[in-house]
Amino acid sequence: MNPAQLSATVVDALASLVDQGALTLPDGVPAEVTVERPRDKSHGDYATNVALQLAKRAGTNPRALAELVAERLRASDGVAQVDIAGPGFLNITVEAGAQGRIAADIVAAGASYGHTETLAGQRINVEFISANPTGPLHLGHTRWAVLGDAIGRVLSAAGATVTREFYINDRGNQMNLFGASIQAVALGEPVPDDGYHGAYVADLAQQVLAAHPGILDLPADERLVAFREAGYALQLAEQQAQLEGFQTHFDVWFSERSLHDADDVTAQLEKLRAQGHLFDADGALWMRTTDFDDDKDRVLIRSNGELTYFASDTAYYVNKRERGFDRCIYLLGADHHGYVNRLRAMAACAGDDPDNNIEVLIGQLVKILQDGEELRLSKRAGNIVALQELVDVIGVDALRYSLARYPADSPLVLDVAEITRASNDNPVHYVQYAHARTCRMMANAADLGMALPDDFDPALLAHERDRDLLRALAEFPRVVASAAELREPHRVARYLEDTAATFNRWYDTKECRMLPQGDEPVTPANEARLVLVVASRTVLANGLGLLGVSAPERM
Template sequence: MNPAQLSTAVVTALGSLVDRGELTLPDGVPAEVTVERPRDKGHGDYATNVAMQLAKKAGTNPRALGELLATELRQGEGIAAVEVAGPGFLNITVEAGAQGQVAADIVAAGAAYGTNDAQAGETVNVEFISANPTGPLHLGHTRWAVVGDAIARVLEAAGARVTREFYINDRGNQMQLFGASVEARAFGEPVPEDGYRGAYVSDLAETVLAEHPELADLPAGPDRTVAFREAAYAVQLREQQESLARFHTVFDVWFSERTLHDGDVVAGLEKLRGQGHLYDADGALWMRTTDFGDDRDRVLLRTNGELTYFASDTAYYVNKRERGFDRCLYLLGADHHGYVGRLKAMVACAGDDPEHNIEVLIGQLVKIMRGGEEVRLSKRAGEIITLDELMDEIGVDALRYSLARYPSDSPLVLDVEEITRASSDNPVYYVQYGHARTCRMMENASDLGMSLPEDYDPSLLTHPRDGELLRALAEFPRVVASAAELREPHRVARYLEDMTAVFNKWYDTKECRMLPQGDEPVRPVNEARLMLVVAARTVLANGLGLLGVTAPERM
């Protein structure tokens, strides 16, 4: 019996009390109640404070409601005991058989265990990297590449339809400088002032000429610069895509900023005129964002006819809504904190609900340390640390897990030596080793001819450590649902570490040995514990998968 099943049991008990007239709830019976593991093992398997939450509405005191509810719950199947504690907490102990059934349920669900329908019906666009195609992806993009992808994964696990979107900043003066820089390197000429430097520019020039040798024969001039710009753009974008794929981050849509300026910007703005929040003043077009809390109105079209970045942002949002996304999630860097208010005001000006149709998450910076000093420069890119170099030195799994296990709104310092150490002090190694241990145990069981029992008896898992592990495994769906609701995938990482600790304690308990000792025959309890091991492996694999981290079978 897991927390969700107990929540249903409590709701059913409340409904029965209301139907019999023993309880009055003016607002009706809640659809669900919170059921959690108590910190004190002596307080039963699970606890709920529902009596304290509903007592005032029911016109009674928490303990009286608790006693009424406890009496009803004690009659439920799979519940061994219910005690009312303190001001009205309900401490629930489940029967061994009901608890042990969790393992079989997990194994039966397999890769689907942990999924839920809490976000079913939601269509979410998650935009979590916005970068220029003028150089390799770097440390500044790395945190969102992990957190954004993990948010998308937990949202999908919660039933939402998710599209991962990369916004390509492929317009503006930086693209002209980029093309001129690659062109200059191709012909051995000095890079323009304010142009792009670093060894990667020479590498791009070499690749461009190898793929398009005809460019070397073009006469110097604007057309040749544009040709180099477009060829280098294609190569650099491809390299960004390859780097992210290697990093286990794959986007569904690579959206070009240029496409907005092929008519979509003006068209999108015209659609907003009907909302009454656009006006002309001083030869420019403005959006009256102050109507919705912004500190000042925003210019969309300057007096010289040039569209502003905010005009692009507005048209891009309208484009997303026209593509059918009910919720648009933006993941922005710390330097974009001031954008939150204006984006929400823009959404309101578009006639949408800024508390529903848009969400903006702000992420803080990451520092990489080695030997007590901050790593600052790249051998290939000059003033930045590239994603490829980080993956080469730290490893994909260690880097992803380390970035995913902390709240994204907190500054983060990672030490290369610590996060690559093969030690139980290293969280990613600790969790992955836990998974590898379950795989090894399953191999050992197979060598002895053991298999998952068809007549599995969950009541055999009676040791307290069995119960602790079962309760920890049963928490996984709630953790996933919470991570999706709060957009906090670090909750999954921290859960995996806690669950691995519970599994290791179980593993070290002699009375919980899965394999028979010496010449002992394989007994039903051994096979029951094999079911528990397979359930633990399933949860570890599923949880690591939500973080985009592999679950190795050997380490």
């Protein structure tokens, strides 16, 4: 019996009390109640504070309500014992058979175990990284590549329809400077002072010249555009390839230019004018964002007719909403705190509810140490630590897991030696090794002719360590749902570490051996524990998958 099933049992008990007139709930019986694992195992398998939550509405005291609910629960299938603690907490112990059935349910669900319908019906756009296509991706982008992708994965697992989107900032003066920098290197001239100076610019120049041998013969204006566009295509392709190699997939690569090429920005602004929050002043077009807690109004079109970045951002947001997204999530860097209120105000000016339609997450900085010193800047990339070089030094799995196991708003210092060490002190190694151990156990079982039974007696998983592991595995769907609702995939990582520890304690318990010893025959208890091992492997693999980290079968 997992927490969701037990929650339904408690709801049924409440409904029965209401139907029989023993309980009055003016607001009706809740659709679900919170059921959690108690920290103290002596308090049973699960606990709920439902009596404390509902007592006032029911016109009674929590302890009296707890007594009523406990009486009903004790008669429920799968419930072995119900105790009342303190002012009205219900501590519930489930029958061994009901608890053991969790393992079979997990094996049957397979890759879908952990998925829920918590966010079903929601269409969510998650935009992250959104780097200029003028240089290599760097350390800051790396953190968002991990967290944005993992947030998308847990949102999907919680039932939402998710689109991961990269907004390509391919318009503006930075693009012209990019093209001028490549052209200057190709011509053997100095790069403009405000241009791009990394060695990658020389690489791009060589590639452009090789692919377009006649480019230097073009008229000056055409030549600059040609260098810009060719360099843009090469740099964007590199970013896309690096992110795919980093297990970060985007459903949409949205070009800022496309908004302007279709004259979409002007059209969207005209729609917004009808909302009543745009005004003309000093020859410019403004959005009155101060109506919605922004610190100042924002210019959309300058007096010289030039569109601002905020105009593009506004049109882009409206474009997302017109594509049918209920909620637009933005993941922004530590230097973008000022964007939170202006983006929320923008959504309000567009007629939306900022609390429901837009969400802005701010991430903090990351520092990588190697040999006690901050990782050296890349000569190729310029004044940055490049994503690809991080992958080369650390590896995809170690880097992704290490970035995913901390909240986005926590400043982070990672040591290369620590996060790549093959030891139990390294969380990613610890979790992956636990998964590999389950695979080895399954292979050993197959060598002995053991196979997953078509049916087994779940009551055989009655040892304290069996029950500890079953409770841990049963928590996975709740953890995933919580990670999705709070946009905190680090909850999955921490859960995996705790569950790996629980599995290892179970593995070290002689009374819980899965394999028969010596010439002993295979017993029903051995088969039941094989099911438990497969269930453990399923949870560890599914959890690692939500973080974009591989689940190796051997290490």
